[in-house]
Amino acid sequence: MSNSTAHRYYLGLISGTSADGIDAALVRFEDSDDASLQAELVAAHTLPWQPDIRARLVWLGQGGALDSLDELGELDAQVGEAFADAALAILDASGIERSHVAAIGSHGQTVRHRPYAAYPFSLQIGDAARIVERTGITTVADFRRRDIAAGGHGAPLLPALHHALLHDPTEQRAVLNLGGIANLTLLPREGAVRGFDTGPANALMDLWCHEHTGRPYDEAGAWGATGQADPALLERLLDDPWFAQPPPKSSGREHFQRKWLAPHLRSGTLAADVQATLRELTARTIADALRASQADTQRLLVCGGGVHNPVLMASLRDALPGVALASTAEFGLDPDHVEAMGFAWLARQTLRGKPGNLPTVTGAAGLRILGAIYPA
Known part of the structure; x- marks a missing residue:
């Protein structure tokens, strides 16, 4: 491999709200000009969590508390080791030498996200120093804090990448990530990119499915399809003031x-x-959020685990008549690994001294270079 291509590779790692595994994406980026970005997913891999670790992560994510700081410190180390395992596994599978990877972008595992607290914060664990030590590759982590320090929510962080890869000046588009929480990126033909969380997606459905069937998720939405939505229950859930917040x-x-x-x-x-x-x-x-924020959306591109739930996708189509729904796969992006690709891109932005956030999305006071660099 020539020196000119040696550092086009970046590796993204994330375990999302659902905490069902660590997604790893090895990505090669190309800038064809100042305004155009090309991203090639070279390899992708998901490393399942050990059941005991996942149980603790889900417990923490739901507001649970560990018994001591010692327990949190050990869990941070365990998560870091698991993230290193995921990075090494994808490198071994791809055959790409470690020396050809410019950096790893590690999101870590969110265990608390409190953007509305008196002192807002977002806490991700997964010791990045251990990832560097195990892989020998410079690692960028802790992406959300700087945006929060600048008055933002620290989330969502991928709308800038969605715009770079999926914007079309001839079409009003939006991108929907159906992870544990759903979030939208609005990609108008012209004008500022916007984005925000819309509420629960897979997290509540997974929780309820596990509680009543013992399975970690409702595969293809089959169990939920045997039931009938309760209109009164739906209205009680929708009454939460969070949904009406701008x-x-x-x-x-x-x-x-x-x-x-x-x-x-x-x-x-x-x-x-x-x-x-x-x-x-x-x-x-x-659907309510999309109509309120970009009523003339023509196409909704969907990624995240929920894209594999045909019953949910059918509900979305019913709720959004006149909007063409498609997987991001139809536009060259693997829907299961868009987020991991995003953290590869964020690591690249950081090393290039470029911002990773969008103030029109997060509410931050301005563009900021995100993340802390752990040199190899």
Whole structure:
């Protein structure tokens, strides 16, 4: 490999709100001109969490507390080791030498996201020093804090990449990430990019499915499809004031969790009906948010795990008549690894001294270079 291509590779790592595994993406970037970016997904891999670690991460993400700082410190180290394992696994599978990777961008695992606190913060664990030590590759991590320090939410962070790769000056577009939480990126033909969380997506459905079937998620939405959405329950859920808040806005498991759901439930409601209602809650809140913020959207490009739920996708189509829905796969981006690609891109931005946030999305006071660099 020539020196001219040696450092086009970046490796992105993320475990999202659902905490179902560590997604790794090895990406090669090309700038064809100052305004155009090309990204090639060279390899992708998902490393499942060990069940005991995942259980603790989900517990923390839902507002649970560990017994001591010692336990948090050890979990931070364990998560860092797991992220290093994911990086090494994808490098081994791809055959790309470590020396050809300019940097790893590690999102870590969010265990608390409090943008509305008196002193707003977002906490991701996964010791980046351990990733550097194990891989020998410069690692960039802790991407959200700088934006929050500048008055933003620290989320969402990928709308700038969505714009670079998916914007079309002839079409009003939006990008929808269906992870544990759903978020939208608005890509108008002209004008500023905007983006925000819309509410729960897979996190609540996964939680309810696991509680009632023992399975970690409702594969292809099959169980939820056996139920009927409960209109009264749906209206009670929609009554949460968070949904009516204007952007910038972001959320997580801390808000949309079992304790949030419990007061709205009524005895005698079938579990499958609750699952169907949670699906409709996701579709309804996304559709309401898109109509309120970009009513003339022509095409909605979908990524994240929820794109594999055909029942949810059908609910979205029903809720958004006149909007063409498509997977990002149809536009050259693997829907399962867009987020991991995004953190590869954010690492690249940091090393190039370029901002990674968009103030029109996060609400920050201005453009900021994100992340802390852990040199190899």
